Amino acid sequence: MIIELASVQVSPKKIEEKFAPDEIHLEGEGRLIGQAAVSGKVFRDGDKVHVSGAISANVELACTRCLEPVEHHLDIAFDDVFVEAASETRDEETELSPDAMNESLVVGGKVDLAETVREQIILELPDPVLCSEDCKGLCPKCGENRNLIDCKCESDDIDPRWAALKNLN
Ligand SMILES: [Zn+2]
Ligand SMILES: [Zn+2]
Known part of the structure; x- marks a missing residue:
């Protein structure tokens, strides 16, 4: 219209x-x-x-x-x-x-x-x-949908981008 x-x-x-x-x-x-x-x-x-x-x-x-x-x-x-x-x-x-x-x-x-x-x-x-x-979103490691699959990836692993920040403490 x-x-x-x-x-x-x-x-x-x-x-x-x-x-x-x-x-x-x-x-x-x-x-x-x-x-x-x-x-x-x-x-x-x-x-x-x-x-x-x-x-x-x-x-x-x-x-x-x-x-x-x-x-x-x-x-x-x-x-x-x-x-x-x-x-x-x-x-x-x-x-x-x-x-x-x-x-x-x-x-x-x-x-x-x-x-x-x-x-x-x-x-x-x-x-x-x-x-x-x-x-729960997608697993940042393996890409599985974590609502559907418990992919058992280590969840306490720190993303390497954050690891650098952690060392500053
Ligand atoms: Zn969703
Ligand atoms: Zn995973």
């Missing part, structure tokens, strides 16, 4: 959209499972256009410790503000004032809702991602 800023009115217009996984690219951060649903409104406030509402999506991410896939549900409330960039006086280099942190200058007058949804999802992704609070 493309929003033409010039056509947005003061009275809010309802948005109900669904995006398939191939419309929302998460840049290697993970992938969408099923559709991302967006429900909200678009309205004008002076020269600002607000796109606000809620996004509901399921994403599959890799556990930070063991790399196993983890399914994560996101419920995101958002309020993005877009200002048409008057191309003669401003360009994309223009710095936004501090009170305009969530404002985006738009060159060309068009906003792609899929891009707004993608940015919101990436901002809300958990970091770190954990399959469980007590995930």
